[in-house]
Amino acid sequence: MKVLKLYMMVLIVGICCSCDEYLEVKNYGQVLPETDEDYATLINNQLSAIDKGTAGAANMLGSFAWMIELECYSDNLNASLMTSNALSYIYVGTNVNSAQYRFMNYYSLIKDYNIIIDNLKGRDTEFGKKILATAYTMRGVMYFNLMRECCEAYEKDRATEIMGVPNVEHFDIEAKPERGNIQELVDFIVRDLKTAIQMNQTDEQYRFTVDVARAYLARTYFWAQDWKNAIKIAKEVLDKYPLVEGDEYKEMIQSPQGKLGNMLFRTFITGSLTAYNRNLKNVKTRPVNMSLINLFSEKEQDIRYTTFFDSKFFSTKGIRVCVRAAEMCLILAESYAHLSDTDNALTYLNLLRSKRIADYVPYTIATLPAVNESDVIKTDATGAKLTPLIAAILNERRKEMFMEGDRWFELKRNGSPEFWVGYNFVKYTTEKYLYTFPLRKADLIANENLVQNPGYENL
Amino acid sequence: MKKIYFCCVMLCILFCWGCEKPNELPPREEAFNDMNFTLPALPRLTDAERDIIAAQKQAYEEAIGVQDVSISN
Numbered sequence: 393m394k395v396l397k398l399y400m401m402v403l404i405v406g407i408c409c410s411c412d413e414y415l416e417v418k419n420y421g422q423v424l425p426e427t428d429e430d431y432a433t434l435i436n437n438q439l440s441a442i443d444k445g446t447a448g449a450a451n452m453l454g455s456f457a458w459m460i461e462l463e464c465y466s467d468n469l470n471a472s473l474m475t476s477n478a479l480s481y482i483y484v485g486t487n488v489n490s491a492q493y494r495f496m497n498y499y500s501l502i503k504d505y506n507i508i509i510d511n512l513k514g515r516d517t518e519f520g521k522k523i524l525a526t527a528y529t530m531r532g533v534m535y536f537n538l539m540r541e542c543c544e545a546y547e548k549d550r551a552t553e554i555m556g557v558p559n560v561e562h563f564d565i566e567a568k569p570e571r572g573n574i575q576e577l578v579d580f581i582v583r584d585l586k587t588a589i590q591m592n593q594t595d596e597q598y599r600f601t602v603d604v605a606r607a608y609l610a611r612t613y614f615w616a617q618d619w620k621n622a623i624k625i626a627k628e629v630l631d632k633y634p635l636v637e638g639d640e641y642k643e644m645i646q647s648p649q650g651k652l653g654n655m656l657f658r659t660f661i662t663g664s665l666t667a668y669n670r671n672l673k674n675v676k677t678r679p680v681n682m683s684l685i686n687l688f689s690e691k692e693q694d695i696r697y698t699t700f701f702d703s704k705f706f707s708t709k710g711i712r713v714c715v716r717a718a719e720m721c722l723i724l725a726e727s728y729a730h731l732s733d734t735d736n737a738l739t740y741l742n743l744l745r746s747k748r749i750a751d752y753v754p755y756t757i758a759t760l761p762a763v764n765e766s767d768v769i770k771t772d773a774t775g776a777k778l779t780p781l782i783a784a785i786l787n788e789r790r791k792e793m794f795m796e797g798d799r800w801f802e803l804k805r806n807g808s809p810e811f812w813v814g815y816n817f818v819k820y821t822t823e824k825y826l827y828t829f830p831l832r833k834a835d836l837i838a839n840e841n842l843v844q845n846p847g848y849e850n851l
Numbered sequence: 852m853k854k855i856y857f858c859c860v861m862l863c864i865l866f867c868w869g870c871e872k873p874n875e876l877p878p879r880e881e882a883f884n885d886m887n888f889t890l891p892a893l894p895r896l897t898d899a900e901r902d903i904i905a906a907q908k909q910a911y912e913e914a915i916g917v918q919d920v921s922i923s924n
Contacts, residue, residue, distance in 0.1 A: 397855070685914065821893075835888045
């Protein structure tokens with residue numbers, strides 16, 4: 393009996409001793425963040441990737457390769473007239489299997505912001521505030537991108553029906569979050585960006601300054617058709633970063649690297665230009681669509697016409713991912729147009745044109761070009777038929793933001809119209825559901841609470 | 852002796868509880884094998900659609916002043 397008791401005691405002691413370090417977190421050669429400097433490293437690694445413009449966070453914000461892909465998906469470059477398949481993205485469906493990984497990659501970055509926001513200790517120090525504000529801005533920016541890429545386009549009437557993405561704001565490896573609706577996602581992004589703005593982070597070293605947060609807030613309101621707030625914020629940014637023109641504009645647009653002119657933010661500030669130049673060369677296998685060329689009715693008087701294309705209408709515009717003031721001007725013009733404030737809409741439309749076109753003649757309601765019925769976009773963001781004013785603003789945006797990855801999202805925002813291209817005797821149709829990238833299949837298996845985007849359920 | 856058996860049984864029960872839903876296994880590896888999307892087969896261009904592309908080609912050639920731009924359609 394005594395022996396049995398002894399065995400039992402030894403067994404229990406043995407089990408307890410063996411459990412001693414069982415639940416301790418092991419670092420497996422990695423540095424586990426403890427100090428605020430360690431947490432800052434998480435952000436600094438991402439900022440370095442953004443500066444180099446090729447991998448990690450830069451891929452998600454937009455590397456130059458990703459920008460070309462987006463332009464190929466849109467109607468800016470003519471796939472039907474490709475001279476070779478150096479750019480293999482014939483239409484968005486070509487790359488749908490790699491697009492699913494964007495969902496995963498965004499959350500991989502968001503995890504870092506959540507860890508910082510939850511654990512940073514020196515929140516009231518100058519250093520801590522910078523890190524925290526940057527983390528909030530970057531989280532807001534990544535969720536904004538997720539909204540544009542992995543959710544259907546915002547519709548005011550269906551804002552509580554359209555699926556958002558899981559609004560994950562704390563790191564929990566065992567959590568299985570569900571998708572909320574797109575309005576909840578918009579509110580989440582707005583909250584993050586407003587929190588960052590309140591912290592007033594102005595140190596350019598951290599890239600995501602208070603002005604960048606404001607610009608993304610304007611973009612978010614604009615995407616969510618909150619025209620009044622979009623106007624308020626976009627105006628603040630435009631007042632601080634007035635439009636540039638002439639040689640200053642040309643230098644800003646063509647610089648492969650560096651943050652020039654009125655850019656608030658850009659990826660690829662430093663690093664090798666080899667891959668960049670290769671991509672620039674590949675672009676010259678797919679001519680610019682004549683529907684875009686024909687929008688430049690002032691031809692050589694327009695600085696963009698002489699800067700963006702060569703004599704064979706291949707793009708010569710530098711490829712970049714950036715946030716710049718011209719977009720704010722266009723947000724203002726379109727937001728005023730949706731509020732039926734024609735005077736202000738024309739003011740901002742003409743302001744941009746005045747900076748780009750020599751001897752330009754301001755548009756009036758009477759002189760606006762008629763809507764081109766053959767244009768791919770048939771309805772505006774609210775689903776209404778295009779008016780000459782809205783059409784003129786969208787066309788100006790298409791010209792100004794060419795090769796900046798904007799047109800694909802403009803198509804999506806304005807009715808997600810179906811269109812086709814032909815290559816090698818095959819017809820490639822960009823169907824409506826393809827505007828929204830799928831969620832990664834593996835994530836759907838690992839988290840049964842996730843729901844796939846419409847159109848991909850049985851593919 | 853009974854007490855010891857009782858303690859052993861209690862210990863076993865505790866261990867079982869500690870395992871927490873042992874039948875909830877992670878997805879089997881095979882479930883992750885087919886992770887690609889297979890889009891519906893794409894149709895061939897019709898003659899009418901090829902005519903549209905030919906018109907685009909002609910407009911492009913006229914704009915750049917070059918004939919016979921080589922394309923694959």
